[in-house]
Amino acid sequence: MMTSSRRGKFEALKRGVLALGLVRPGSLVRRFMPCGNPACRCMGRPPQLHGPYHQWTHKIAGKTKTVRLSAQQARLCREWSSNHRKLKRLLHQMELLSLKETDRILGARSVHKGTGK
Numbered sequence: 001m002m003t004s005s006r007r008g009k010f011e012a013l014k015r016g017v018l019a020l021g022l023v024r025p026g027s028l029v030r031r032f033m034p035c036g037n038p039a040c041r042c043m044g045r046p047p048q049l050h051g052p053y054h055q056w057t058h059k060i061a062g063k064t065k066t067v068r069l070s071a072q073q074a075r076l077c078r079e080w081s082s083n084h085r086k087l088k089r090l091l092h093q094m095e096l097l098s099l100k101e102t103d104r105i106l107g108a109r110s111v112h113k114g115t116g117k
Contacts, residue, residue: 006101013094016086023087024080026058028069 002010032051034042041048054074057066069077 002101010097013090016090020083020087022080023084025084026056028056028077028081030054
């Protein structure tokens, strides 16, 4: 059985996961780019690049997929990407807590890196 202290921490982590909204893995970037037209302001000195352009990038089945987004879509993706990072952090904490507790239950000495033992 889980100790009451660890059970409380584990339940709090579960509530944190449930409180998250949608998640979206990947990277969101804002870019300014030249167009390539030699007479354009983006080729001047100093260059005045076009943009901002918002892009979301993610690996799917080993291939990088990049999608250009509107400013409104980028705001949504930024929130979802933040939720994804929070989810990964919460799951990692749950995993570490579970390793400590299962080691205690099994009577084993923890050899897991980052568990604090």
